[in-house]
Amino acid sequence: MGFTEGLINYAMDVNQKPLNDQIIEQFEKSFLDYLAVVYTGSKTKTGKRVFNYFNKLGGSDSQALGFDKKLTHVNAAFVNGTSAHSLDFDDGFTKGSVHINSVIFPAVMACVEKYEKTGEDLIRAVLVGYEVAIKIASTIHPYSREKGFHNTPVAGVFGAAAAVTVLLGGKHQEMTSAFGNALSFAGGTFAFLGSGSEVKRIHPGIAARDGIIAAELALEGLQGPANIFERKDGLFDVFSETPIQDFSKDLELFNIYIKPYPACRHLHVVIEALKEFKKNHRNFDIKEIKKMRIGVHKVASYHNHKVINTLIDAQMSIPYAAAVSLIDDDVIIKSFDVDREDRENINHLMNLIDVTEDSDCELLYPKTRKTNIKITMENGEEHEFSYDKKVGEPPNPMTMKDVIKKFSTNCKDIIGEKEMENWIQKVLSIKGNLLKKIF
Known part of the structure; x- marks a missing residue:
C-alpha cells in the first residue's frame, strides 16, 4: 500500500474515532486559540487589506470574523486564514514546521456555516484536517524548507481538502480526487524572509480556500490523479527526499504547540x-x-x-x-x-x-x-x-486556563466582553451540543 492509500485510510479511520473527553477538550483549546488569533489578526493592516479586497466581491455564505460581514464561503476562508496568521500567533507542529489552525478552522468553519453542519461534524472534520496536514508536513520537512518552500500552504491545502471532503460526506474515491486536485494548488515559498513583505500572511488563507475548492470539485466529479503523493511528478517528487509512512493510531492533535509569543x-x-x-x-x-x-x-x-x-x-x-x-x-x-x-x-x-x-x-x-x-x-x-525546554507543547502544553487567558487578553477590546463570553460558552459547551448546528 502506497502513501496516498495509507493516508486516505488513516483519514477515514480518524473520522470514525469515538469523541472522548480528551479529544473534545484538546479540540476546544485549539478552537479558542484559533478565535484568539483570527480576531486579533483581523485588526492588522494586512487583515484589513485582504478583507477589503474580498468584500468588493460580495457574498453571504460565511462570516469574515472581526468584520461583521459575510462573504462567499471560499473567500471567507481566505480572509479568516489570513487574519489568523497575521500576527504569527497561530498554533503549529514542530516536526513538520507547519501552522494548522489558521488553515483548517477557516476552511471547515466556512463550510459548516454554509452547509449548516453540527458540532460533531465540525470536530470530526477539524480532526481529519489536522492529522492529514501534520502527516504530510512531517514527511516533507525539513527537505521542503531547505528548498525554499513554506510547509503551511504546501501541506495545509491537503489538510483542508481532506477536512472538507469528510465534512460533506465524501468517501474514498472523493478523497483520492480531492488530494489529486489539491496538488495543483500546493505552493508558497520563503522568498518573503527579510524582505519586509507581508505576503506570508496570506499563505494559510490560500490553503484554506483552495482546499475547499479541491474538495468541492472532487465532489462535483472532477477526477484528480491517483497516488498523488508517490507518483512521478507527485508531491514527494517535488517537495520531499525520503517519504516516511507513519500512520500510527495516536492523534497528533495532542502534540501541537500553542504559541505563548506572537512570533515565528x-x-x-x-x-x-x-x-x-x-x-x-x-x-x-x-x-x-x-x-x-x-x-x-x-x-x-x-x-x-x-x-x-x-x-x-x-x-x-x-x-x-x-x-x-x-x-x-x-x-x-x-x-x-x-x-x-x-x-x-x-x-x-x-x-x-x-x-x-x-x-x-x-x-x-x-x-x-x-x-x-x-x-x-x-x-x-x-x-x-x-x-531546550518546550513551552506550549508536550511535556509543557498550555492548559485550558492559559488558552482562555490568551483569548480574553487579546480579544476583549476587539469584540467586547459579551461576545467574548458568548464564544467561550459556545466552545466549552460543544460536548453537550454535538448534534446541534453551530451557526
Missing part, C-alpha cells in the same frame, strides 16, 4: 532562554554586553536578518527577538512594534548578536528545538548557557 516558532526557544537567564541574573546589565552568539539549528539560522522595517521582519528575526527579550519584561504583541520609542536600543543590541548554525542543535531538530547562547561582557566576563 523558531524564535521561541531563544526568547525562553533569555527570559530564564534574566530571571537567574537579576542584576544583569544589558548595557555592558560586548557581543552575543546564539547557536540554533540550521533552519532557524536562516532567521538572522537585522534590517527591520515591518512587523513581519521583527517577528521572523532572532536578533530582534533576542533584543526585546532582554529589554522587555515580557514578550507580547507590542514588543514587535517597529516604531517603538526605544528602537535605537534594540538596533544596538541586534548589532552585537551573531546567529549561527550549531551542530549540537541541528542534531536534535526537528524532534526538539535547542539554543546554545554565549554572552560576552565588556569586562571580559562570559555567560554561556543552553535551553
Whole structure:
C-alpha cells in the first residue's frame, strides 16, 4: 500500500474515532486559540487589506470574523486564514514546521456555516484536517524548507481538502480526487524572509480556500490523479527526499504547540532562554554586553536578518527577538512594534548578536528545538548557557486556563466582553451540543 492509500485510510479511520473527553477538550483549546488569533489578526493592516479586497466581491455564505460581514464561503476562508496568521500567533507542529489552525478552522468553519453542519461534524472534520496536514508536513520537512518552500500552504491545502471532503460526506474515491486536485494548488515559498513583505500572511488563507475548492470539485466529479503523493511528478517528487509512512493510531492533535509569543516558532526557544537567564541574573546589565552568539539549528539560522522595517521582519528575526527579550519584561504583541520609542536600543543590541548554525542543535531538530547562547561582557566576563525546554507543547502544553487567558487578553477590546463570553460558552459547551448546528 502506497502513501496516498495509507493516508486516505488513516483519514477515514480518524473520522470514525469515538469523541472522548480528551479529544473534545484538546479540540476546544485549539478552537479558542484559533478565535484568539483570527480576531486579533483581523485588526492588522494586512487583515484589513485582504478583507477589503474580498468584500468588493460580495457574498453571504460565511462570516469574515472581526468584520461583521459575510462573504462567499471560499473567500471567507481566505480572509479568516489570513487574519489568523497575521500576527504569527497561530498554533503549529514542530516536526513538520507547519501552522494548522489558521488553515483548517477557516476552511471547515466556512463550510459548516454554509452547509449548516453540527458540532460533531465540525470536530470530526477539524480532526481529519489536522492529522492529514501534520502527516504530510512531517514527511516533507525539513527537505521542503531547505528548498525554499513554506510547509503551511504546501501541506495545509491537503489538510483542508481532506477536512472538507469528510465534512460533506465524501468517501474514498472523493478523497483520492480531492488530494489529486489539491496538488495543483500546493505552493508558497520563503522568498518573503527579510524582505519586509507581508505576503506570508496570506499563505494559510490560500490553503484554506483552495482546499475547499479541491474538495468541492472532487465532489462535483472532477477526477484528480491517483497516488498523488508517490507518483512521478507527485508531491514527494517535488517537495520531499525520503517519504516516511507513519500512520500510527495516536492523534497528533495532542502534540501541537500553542504559541505563548506572537512570533515565528523558531524564535521561541531563544526568547525562553533569555527570559530564564534574566530571571537567574537579576542584576544583569544589558548595557555592558560586548557581543552575543546564539547557536540554533540550521533552519532557524536562516532567521538572522537585522534590517527591520515591518512587523513581519521583527517577528521572523532572532536578533530582534533576542533584543526585546532582554529589554522587555515580557514578550507580547507590542514588543514587535517597529516604531517603538526605544528602537535605537534594540538596533544596538541586534548589532552585537551573531546567529549561527550549531551542530549540537541541528542534531536534535526537528524532534526538539535547542539554543546554545554565549554572552560576552565588556569586562571580559562570559555567560554561556543552553535551553531546550518546550513551552506550549508536550511535556509543557498550555492548559485550558492559559488558552482562555490568551483569548480574553487579546480579544476583549476587539469584540467586547459579551461576545467574548458568548464564544467561550459556545466552545466549552460543544460536548453537550454535538448534534446541534453551530451557526
